[in-house]
Amino acid sequence: MDIDVKKVAMLSRIRLTDDEAAELGPQLASIIGYIEQLSEVDTDGVEPTAHPHDAAMPLRANVVSNSNRRDALQASSPKLESGLYVVPKVIE
Template identity: 85%
Template sequence: MDIDVKKVAMLARIRLTDAEAAELGPQLGGIIGYIEKLAEVNTEGVAPTAHPHDAAMPLRANVVSNGNRREQLQAVAPNVESGLYVVPKVIE
């Protein structure tokens, strides 16, 4: 399982020590075991849901509550050009 953990860590670009990989192996095995147990549950006739609660979300009125304040907000910026903030180039 250590090799699988290290392979997944490498694919996820996560650096793990051997001790961390050894600790994560059983934890990941437990998670996979739980997923396999869930796959055994009979879901025949159960409608798929996106949310566990069948409640409608309250919607707010579609009105503008905060007008255009660009000039006011950009007045304190050190450098603005054509309505955009100008920042130093960062090239490595």
């Protein structure tokens, strides 16, 4: 299987150097090659399982359960100004 590693890396928002891409390409091909064996399994009429148990997601009451903790929640941000997250300019 030929995998366009740079394209997948861009989908994942991870920069790869040419060296990294050259190393990851064959590794991904080997992993995907192993995964290919799933095609041997007859899954006609089999429902997919996304979650191990058939439990319905319970609803909880829509009430305020926590206080305003903005400072604590923002404390780990790499860049803040006046309580706002700062990122590079998006629109010129």
